[in-house]
Amino acid sequence: MKKLFAEFFGTFWLVFGGCGSALFAAGIPDSGIGILGVAFAFGLTVLTMAYAVGHISGGHFNPAVSFGLFVGGRFPAKDLIPYIVAQCVGAVVAAGCLYTILNGASAFTTEGPGAFASNFYEMAGYHGRSYSMGAAFLTEFLLTAFFLIIIMGATDKFANGKFAGIAIGLALTLIHLISIPITNTSVNPARSLSQAVFVGGAAMSQLWLFWVAPILGGIAGGLVYKFLLQADSKVPLAD
Numbered sequence: 001m002k003k004l005f006a007e008f009f010g011t012f013w014l015v016f017g018g019c020g021s022a023l024f025a026a027g028i029p030d031s032g033i034g035i036l037g038v039a040f041a042f043g044l045t046v047l048t049m050a051y052a053v054g055h056i057s058g059g060h061f062n063p064a065v066s067f068g069l070f071v072g073g074r075f076p077a078k079d080l081i082p083y084i085v086a087q088c089v090g091a092v093v094a095a096g097c098l099y100t101i102l103n104g105a106s107a108f109t110t111e112g113p114g115a116f117a118s119n120f121y122e123m124a125g126y127h128g129r130s131y132s133m134g135a136a137f138l139t140e141f142l143l144t145a146f147f148l149i150i151i152m153g154a155t156d157k158f159a160n161g162k163f164a165g166i167a168i169g170l171a172l173t174l175i176h177l178i179s180i181p182i183t184n185t186s187v188n189p190a191r192s193l194s195q196a197v198f199v200g201g202a203a204m205s206q207l208w209l210f211w212v213a214p215i216l217g218g219i220a221g222g223l224v225y226k227f228l229l230q231a232d233s234k235v236p237l238a239d
Contacts, residue, residue, distance in 0.1 A: 006057035011090035018042035019117035039176035047169025064218035068148035072222030091194035140213035148221025158234040186210040
């Protein structure tokens, strides 16, 4: 149960901190944090929770990560569904808190692409540019695959585990810098579910992509690391 509570609180913090920064601080004229700030906020949520509860549950906070670690031989099958349930519940509760706070603000709406920090495709978002379903799928697949490669590499028994949280947090920051303008960045089905539940409409109808693409990407990244990159012994760094 402690592992599941760790996943609940970790995913709650990811959604509340990452999506909350986008909702509360990104759109302020002249002094808002913008895309760069939101990207760092998501990275910081994972970095901080990796050190806070990572030693309890492994610090997944993401169904795609759990799937990737499972196929990569780092996570038991019996824990897969309980972890995903805990992650989704934590994400939805966090989104519920954000929704309650925003309901106390003027001019709050859940209409339009990216409303309430939801994910989207085939709708004109940033700079009026619209990305196709195929472009969105490929983006989410590739970024989640590389996220798993980074996670598995940073936490490898031959790696310096003390800095794993930093590498993973910065990886998520980079992922958001790349893909916020494309899909509003998912790479995390629980994070996408939590916002879509409160937005409904197109966000719910498009939610399938933000489950399928990240999970397939996570599986691909886990398999790539396990069979192509994982070493049997430590290789010394070049001088």
